[in-house]
Amino acid sequence: MNRILVFKLDEGKLGGNTMKLLKVHGSGNDFFILDQKQFKQPLTDNQLQTLAQRICDRKTGLHGGADGVLSVTPSTKESAALGRMRVINADGSEASMCGNGIRTVARYLSLKNQQTAFKVQTMYADLLVKQEADFAPKVKVFAAEISPVSFAAKDLKMHFAGKEQLINQELPELAPGFKFSAVAVPNPHLIAFVDHQQLIGSKLGEIASYLNDGKNPYFPDGVNVSFVEILAKNKIFVRTYERGVGYTNACGTAMSASSLMYVLLYQPQELEQQLEVCNPGGMVKTIVHQRQDSSYWISLIGNATFVAEVTIPQDAALQGDFQAATWQETGEQAAYENFVRGLKKDEIR
Numbered sequence: 327m328n329r330i331l332v333f334k335l336d337e338g339k340l341g342g343n344t345m346k347l348l349k350v351h352g353s354g355n356d357f358f359i360l361d362q363k364q365f366k367q368p369l370t371d372n373q374l375q376t377l378a379q380r381i382c383d384r385k386t387g388l389h390g391g392a393d394g395v396l397s398v399t400p401s402t403k404e405s406a407a408l409g410r411m412r413v414i415n416a417d418g419s420e421a422s423m424c425g426n427g428i429r430t431v432a433r434y435l436s437l438k439n440q441q442t443a444f445k446v447q448t449m450y451a452d453l454l455v456k457q458e459a460d461f462a463p464k465v466k467v468f469a470a471e472i473s474p475v476s477f478a479a480k481d482l483k484m485h486f487a488g489k490e491q492l493i494n495q496e497l498p499e500l501a502p503g504f505k506f507s508a509v510a511v512p513n514p515h516l517i518a519f520v521d522h523q524q525l526i527g528s529k530l531g532e533i534a535s536y537l538n539d540g541k542n543p544y545f546p547d548g549v550n551v552s553f554v555e556i557l558a559k560n561k562i563f564v565r566t567y568e569r570g571v572g573y574t575n576a577c578g579t580a581m582s583a584s585s586l587m588y589v590l591l592y593q594p595q596e597l598e599q600q601l602e603v604c605n606p607g608g609m610v611k612t613i614v615h616q617r618q619d620s621s622y623w624i625s626l627i628g629n630a631t632f633v634a635e636v637t638i639p640q641d642a643a644l645q646g647d648f649q650a651a652t653w654q655e656t657g658e659q660a661a662y663e664n665f666v667r668g669l670k671k672d673e674i675r
């Protein structure tokens with residue numbers, strides 16, 4: 327039996343001060359799911375921010391930290407979604423969406439509600455999620471709708487003189503020799519198609535850390551930055567430096583935005599076709615769609631791995647003291663690693 331089915335995060339009866347968390351990942355982009363139903367009083371925004379900063383720290387956090395916390399609550403009354411997800415980055419900032427995270431939340435809500443296709447409420451939209459065929463034994467897969475898409479500078483909170491949008495353009499004031507595209511899905515992404523040496527080089531980190539310093543004139547609220555290498559027709563590799571986190575194994579919304587730019591710039595006839603998107607933590611599949619009103623949306627299809635069930639005294643968690651935490655592995659991580667080993671060598675760098 328899948329142990330996860332008997333793990334009842336929402337009971338909240340472990341004793342007043344105990345918090346339950348679920349460690350999860352999509353393509354190695356890892357999170358702690360926190361179901362706020364377990365509390366009589368949900369954590370305040372300040373507590374959520376502190377919790378994320380404490381447990382996600384890669385050196386001092388819980389079991390090696392994470393890229394963020396995914397807070398799950400019932401959806402608000404305007405929404406018919408099965409649940410609501412909020413995304414708190416490792417630095418405590420809040421993001422409007424998380425493509426890898428939403429698949430894990432979808433799986434969590436699916437198990438709790440015995441449904442395989444439904445909507446999840448996010449900051450700007452209720453997004454469709456759906457269970458898909460496993461990638462491999464014990465590698466569970468969900469698809470998520472990535473939407474709404476915008477190229478408008480105002481939605482990206484992007485400020486380059488005279489530019490209302492940015493599609494494959496040089497930005498000599500930022501980084502000569504690269505062509506950038508900017509797309510909000512709806513969190514902001516800056517994307518450059520590069521060769522292999524540029525993909526593995528240090529320029530991505532230099533550009534992204536500057537654009538996320540909170541002081542630069544171009545993206546004062548920060549931006550997720552990705553370098554993309556075309557590996558073959560309909561096959562790309564995406565490396566991302568995330569706002570609020572730094573380098574990650576993968577960023578689901580970045581892979582979706584990169585897929586959209588790949589289709590628009592290189593293969594406009596490949597709308598509605600499946601793309602393979604490799605990343606340092608594994609591989610996902612994407613499909614770029616266009617609606618009748620000409621707006622775009624992307625299907626992001628990938629693993630939703632449950633790594634471990636965690637309990638920890640709430641006060642200790644907020645103070646960053648993890649000595650009393652329990653950590654119970656689900657056994658899925660070994661299956662995921664096995665799946666990744668089976669991918670062709672050029673798919674993981």
Ligand SMILES: N[C@@H](CCC[C@H](N)C(=O)O)C(=O)O
Nearest residue numbers: 421424425426513577578579
């Ligand atoms: N890892 C996520 C994106 C998380 C939010 C991002 N860091 C931001 O601030 O926009 C994904 O898989 O999409």
